[in-house]
Amino acid sequence: MSELRGLLGVEHPIVQGPFGGLSFVALAAAVSEAGGLGSFGLYGYDAERIRAVGAQLHAATSQPFALNIWLPTGDEVEPNAQHMIFAQALAPFYGAVGVEMPARPDRYIPPLDEQLDAVWEVAPAVLSVVFGVPSAAVIDEAHRRGIRVVGTATTVAEAVALAEGGVDAIVATGMEAAGHRVSFLRPAEDSLVGTFALIPQVVDAVSVPVIAAGGIADRRGVAAAFALGASGVQVGTAFLATTESAATSAHREAIRTTAADETVLTRAMSGRLARGARNRAVRAIEASGTIAPFPMQNWLTGKFRTPAGEQDLGALQSLWMGQAAPLARYDTAAEVFAELAAGVPGAPAA
Numbered sequence: 001m002s003e004l005r006g007l008l009g010v011e012h013p014i015v016q017g018p019f020g021g022l023s024f025v026a027l028a029a030a031v032s033e034a035g036g037l038g039s040f041g042l043y044g045y046d047a048e049r050i051r052a053v054g055a056q057l058h059a060a061t062s063q064p065f066a067l068n069i070w071l072p073t074g075d076e077v078e079p080n081a082q083h084m085i086f087a088q089a090l091a092p093f094y095g096a097v098g099v100e101m102p103a104r105p106d107r108y109i110p111p112l113d114e115q116l117d118a119v120w121e122v123a124p125a126v127l128s129v130v131f132g133v134p135s136a137a138v139i140d141e142a143h144r145r146g147i148r149v150v151g152t153a154t155t156v157a158e159a160v161a162l163a164e165g166g167v168d169a170i171v172a173t174g175m176e177a178a179g180h181r182v183s184f185l186r187p188a189e190d191s192l193v194g195t196f197a198l199i200p201q202v203v204d205a206v207s208v209p210v211i212a213a214g215g216i217a218d219r220r221g222v223a224a225a226f227a228l229g230a231s232g233v234q235v236g237t238a239f240l241a242t243t244e245s246a247a248t249s250a251h252r253e254a255i256r257t258t259a260a261d262e263t264v265l266t267r268a269m270s271g272r273l274a275r276g277a278r279n280r281a282v283r284a285i286e287a288s289g290t291i292a293p294f295p296m297q298n299w300l301t302g303k304f305r306t307p308a309g310e311q312d313l314g315a316l317q318s319l320w321m322g323q324a325a326p327l328a329r330y331d332t333a334a335e336v337f338a339e340l341a342a343g344v345p346g347a348p349a350a
């Protein structure tokens with residue numbers, strides 16, 4: 001356990017998970033200031049936005065924080081002639097929030113190299129990655145700069161691949177977790193292992209510290225993760241429901257009112273499998289049977305999700321949340337953090 005604390009430079013082995021598209025400086029900084037590791041998800045961020053957010057994070061906390069990127073898997077589509085066909089399928093959603101159908105952009109997401117160059121400039125304590133094993137060149141560059149690299153596994157085989165690739169620690173994330181299934185060796189649908197089964201098997205298979213994610217929202221979950229051999233925990237949904245989070249009030253309210261069995265894994269919103277509430281948008285897109293490949297679908301739905309967020313229309317947003325949503329009952333990041341910290345073995349009774 002102390003190994004992870006020393007590795008990440010934190011007082012408590014508690015990571016606030018990154019939220020691609022929904023990260024917020026205030027939340028990440030609050031967790032880092034509390035003695036955990038705040039994370040900021042850089043999905044879709046170009047170099048300029050990464051530099052800006054890095055400056056804000058450094059200004060908000062002198063404690064370690066993580067930046068998170070999605071590695072390319074090679075099957076990402078570039079803007080092409082099908083763009084308008086898939087946009088047309090979403091026309092009712094654009095109409096519902098009062099925006100035009102979005103024209104084809106030059107690119108959907110910035111390339112990895114552009115993001116990494118900016119990450120090196122920001123110099124976070126930790127670079128965490130999803131959807132693959134970082135190249136040796138990336139890991140070497142991070143280490144040369146004193147940056148720790150954390151990979152993310154959904155199966156034992158992925159954890160072994162990450163360990164062999166040279167990462168410093170591994171987030172093992174069960175299928176209970178919110179957001180995308182970040183599988184990279186087999187299709188996400190074939191990589192659905194629950195946290196309770198996954199953690200001890202990953203702990204047995206690798207020698208680097210394992211951070212448990214998925215379904216952990218209070219001290220009981222933290223204690224269970226440590227009992228299974230984890231060296232730390234990564235928590236998403238419970239932090240997303242707090243006042244410091246960038247989630248809209250409709251999203252936060254949905255987290256509090258959605259039962260565990262009402263969350264679903266769906267490709268509807270992004271083209272990749274992710275867990276959230278099955279709201280009107282998810283139901284309608286699934287029923288239409290028309291889902292563009294990633295990242296086209298994510299970009300296209302983003303053009304109505306953003307205004308829907310501004311209008312606080314929960315029915316047309318991505319209401320990402322995990323199966324532990326009903327356990328997310330704390331209002332502030334400090335309250336969530338104190339609750340989680342009380343579950344770490346050796347913590348004073350709270």
Ligand SMILES: Cc1cc2nc3c(=O)[nH]c(=O)nc-3n(C[C@H](O)[C@H](O)[C@H](O)COP(=O)(O)O)c2cc1C
Binds near residue numbers: 019041178215323
């Ligand atoms: C809105 C949202 C976006 C997320 N985006 C990312 C991401 O970009 N990168 C990542 O590593 N994890 C991402 N996650 C996963 C969380 O960081 C965390 O691992 C997960 O929520 C843990 O499971 P829990 O929600 O059951 O606590 C996201 C989760 C949510 C809710």
